[in-house]
Amino acid sequence: MWLYILKRLIQGVITVWFIATATFFAMHNVPGDPLLNDRAMTAAIRSNVEAKYGLDKHLTTQYVIYLSNLVRGDFGISFTQENREVNDIIREHFPVSAILGILAVMFAAAGGVLWGALTALYRNRMPDYIIMFLVILGISVPSFVVAALSQLALVNFNSFAGRTVLPVAGWGTIYHMIVPAMVLGLGTMAYLTRLMRSSMLEIISSDFVRTAKAKGLPPARIFTRHQLRNAILPVVTVLGPAIAAITTGGFVVELVFAIPGLGRYFVQAVQQLDYTVIMGTTVFYGAFLVFMVIVVDVIYGLIDPRVRLK
Amino acid sequence: MSQVAVNLQKSPTLLEVKNLAVEFDTYGGTVQAVRGVNFTIEQGKTLAIVGESGCGKSVTVQAMMGLIPMPPGRITSGSARLRGVEVLGRNTIDGREIRGAEIGMIFQDPMTSLNPTMTIGDQIAEPLQVHRGYSHRRAFDEAIQLLELSKIPEAAKRARQYPFEYSGGMLQRAMIAMAIACKPSILIADEPTTALDVTIQAQILDLLNDLQKETGMAIILITHDLGVVARMADEVAVMYAGKIVEHGSVDDIFYRSAHPYMLGLRAAMPTNDPSLQHELQPIAGSPPDLFSPPPGCGYCARCPYAMQVCGSAHPEDYFVGETHFSRCWLHHPDSTLKPDELYFGNMD
Numbered sequence: 143m144w145l146y147i148l149k150r151l152i153q154g155v156i157t158v159w160f161i162a163t164a165t166f167f168a169m170h171n172v173p174g175d176p177l178l179n180d181r182a183m184t185a186a187i188r189s190n191v192e193a194k195y196g197l198d199k200h201l202t203t204q205y206v207i208y209l210s211n212l213v214r215g216d217f218g219i220s221f222t223q224e225n226r227e228v229n230d231i232i233r234e235h236f237p238v239s240a241i242l243g244i245l246a247v248m249f250a251a252a253g254g255v256l257w258g259a260l261t262a263l264y265r266n267r268m269p270d271y272i273i274m275f276l277v278i279l280g281i282s283v284p285s286f287v288v289a290a291l292s293q294l295a296l297v298n299f300n301s302f303a304g305r306t307v308l309p310v311a312g313w314g315t316i317y318h319m320i321v322p323a324m325v326l327g328l329g330t331m332a333y334l335t336r337l338m339r340s341s342m343l344e345i346i347s348s349d350f351v352r353t354a355k356a357k358g359l360p361p362a363r364i365f366t367r368h369q370l371r372n373a374i375l376p377v378v379t380v381l382g383p384a385i386a387a388i389t390t391g392g393f394v395v396e397l398v399f400a401i402p403g404l405g406r407y408f409v410q411a412v413q414q415l416d417y418t419v420i421m422g423t424t425v426f427y428g429a430f431l432v433f434m435v436i437v438v439d440v441i442y443g444l445i446d447p448r449v450r451l452k
Numbered sequence: 453m454s455q456v457a458v459n460l461q462k463s464p465t466l467l468e469v470k471n472l473a474v475e476f477d478t479y480g481g482t483v484q485a486v487r488g489v490n491f492t493i494e495q496g497k498t499l500a501i502v503g504e505s506g507c508g509k510s511v512t513v514q515a516m517m518g519l520i521p522m523p524p525g526r527i528t529s530g531s532a533r534l535r536g537v538e539v540l541g542r543n544t545i546d547g548r549e550i551r552g553a554e555i556g557m558i559f560q561d562p563m564t565s566l567n568p569t570m571t572i573g574d575q576i577a578e579p580l581q582v583h584r585g586y587s588h589r590r591a592f593d594e595a596i597q598l599l600e601l602s603k604i605p606e607a608a609k610r611a612r613q614y615p616f617e618y619s620g621g622m623l624q625r626a627m628i629a630m631a632i633a634c635k636p637s638i639l640i641a642d643e644p645t646t647a648l649d650v651t652i653q654a655q656i657l658d659l660l661n662d663l664q665k666e667t668g669m670a671i672i673l674i675t676h677d678l679g680v681v682a683r684m685a686d687e688v689a690v691m692y693a694g695k696i697v698e699h700g701s702v703d704d705i706f707y708r709s710a711h712p713y714m715l716g717l718r719a720a721m722p723t724n725d726p727s728l729q730h731e732l733q734p735i736a737g738s739p740p741d742l743f744s745p746p747p748g749c750g751y752c753a754r755c756p757y758a759m760q761v762c763g764s765a766h767p768e769d770y771f772v773g774e775t776h777f778s779r780c781w782l783h784h785p786d787s788t789l790k791p792d793e794l795y796f797g798n799m800d
Binding site: 348349350352353354355356357358359360363367368371372445446447448 | 517518519543549550551552553556557559561564565566567568569570571578579582583614616627630631
């Protein structure tokens with residue numbers, strides 16, 4: 143098991159290196175120039191600024207400097223925000239995105255497993271029809287629509303209650319997190335519900351569940367010990383990519399709810415061709431996701447002995 | 453029909469199934485999978501239920517175990533009495549759970565019949581925890597003993613392994629250990645050796661025989677393999693199109709076959725006797741459509757002896773020996789057509 147984790151971590155480092163390299167060269171191939179803004183810039187100032195950021199050097203030299211800085215955990219300073227370190231931006235804003243993302247993933251996974259199992263157990267009956275209809279809604283309605291509608295609902299709810307039960311936007315307390323996390327996790331939850339339903343249906347008619355019935359086990363025990371654990375495996379598999387989708391897709395929700403997350407800087411940096419911020423956030427997000435996927439794989443191994451022991 | 457029960461009751465009857473009928477609702481209509489099945493089984497004996505795919509042999513025992521999904525399934529009539537107490541539609545008799553405690557069951561494909569994410573030992577321990585209220589530790593220790601009883605080497609180590617670490621034959625042994633964990637009075641084996649290769653088959657059958665001698669349980673063996681029947685069974689019930697068409701001792705069935713269907717099966721059986729150079733004779737045609745079963749004998753359309761009455765009226769059980777009956781008009785007392793090969797000591 144430890145050997146397996148070590149192997150996965152080494153693979154992860156290679157993946158991150160690949161992401162870093164691809165981002166670096168892709169950035170430098172994008173037409174445009176980070177220093178090209180509406181302020182007039184004389185050739186002398188320009189060469190000074192280029193020297194400050196190392197842009198006057200050859201691309202391979204830049205790449206080597208970039209990589210060696212990366213290894214030391216230094217993403218450099220922002221091109222557009224004067225003397226602001228990329229590390230500071232990440233340190234300040236990533237925890238916000240991470241908390242929101244993790245809450246959303248937990249909400250999505252718990253809801254998906256619960257609703258999926260429920261629809262499978264009530265297949266082709268009323269609860270199944272109702273939940274599956276809502277699932278289609280959850281998948282097809284984009285998150286900014288849901289975000290705006292939920293804000294409207296919150297406003298009405300708060301005025302009906304006569305006090306602020308849940309804030310409409312902003313960040314700070316646990317109350318600020320609940321609704322954005324639900325909105326952010328909704329699409330993934332709907333997707334996981336469908337996955338869980340089909341996987342559960344397969345398990346319900348499997349031979350070993352029949353064996354469990356023939357052993358005379360009570361339905362609750364069959365559900366927890368035999369059905370759930372096996373049906374949950376496909377859900378755990380997609381949890382890695384789901385975390386990726388949620389944390390990177392959090393930008394829209396962060397914007398609507400005025401949450402100071404990393405997503406905003408990520409998008410802004412791309413628009414302004416802020417090399418260091420783009421590369422810093424991309425590599426950081428990449429490393430984070432690679433790490434989460436490894437964590438998910440380890441969890442998978444804990445659930446399924448066939449993965450663990452082979 | 454009631455004659456049957458009386459005549460077969462030589463020693464105390466353990467299980468008596470009477471007039472059991474099961475239907476399934478499907479999109480195409482209602483399938484009458486089992487159409488009035490009667491049999492009894494005595495303690496310590498082995499009853500083999502044989503028949504081709506779709507004849508209702510598995511459905512019969514699954515109905516007794518309450519394993520038929522309802523809907524779409526439906527038990528339309530009949531009773532199954534274990535020591536005189538009805539089991540159909542009930543979970544317990546005399547405070548003992550029927551499934552897993554009174555009746556154990558093993559299935560055709562051991563590879564898929566065990567939970568892949570649970571250790572073998574835990575799976576064997578489960579019925580003991582549930583039915584006997586054992587602690588996990590005590591049940592697990594008992595599971596190791598059961599694995600030893602099922603002749604699994606290094607049982608203590610093996611109990612901590614998962615199904616994917618076992619071979620097919622070992623999995624079936626583990627299934628057997630699980631089924632007999634609570635000392636059931638009946639073990640139902642639903643095609644226990646079909647998925648295994650021949651040498652493993654023999655070992656599993658030997659194991660079942662040994663366990664039966666040790667525990668005195670009755671075995672209901674469901675199979676379409678006449679070789680397995682000859683090796684294991686005391687009594688044989690031949691099923692066709694949802695009904696038992698011939699019932700008798702294993703010798704009656706093989707040496708004094710009375711029903712034309714059983715005769716047809718024997719003609720289709722390979723032999724290892726070099727002096728018999730006959731070709732295998734398949735039975736022409738296919739079984740009747742059980743969406744709308746024929747008004748008469750189900751075998752009529754394929755039967756070389758078919759008479760006018762066969763197509764229009766159901767035959768009853770007619771005794772051709774003390775405990776041997778055939779559900780065929782040829783054996784009606786008034787039948788004038790009595791082909792030699794269907795009467796007593798017909799073939800060697």
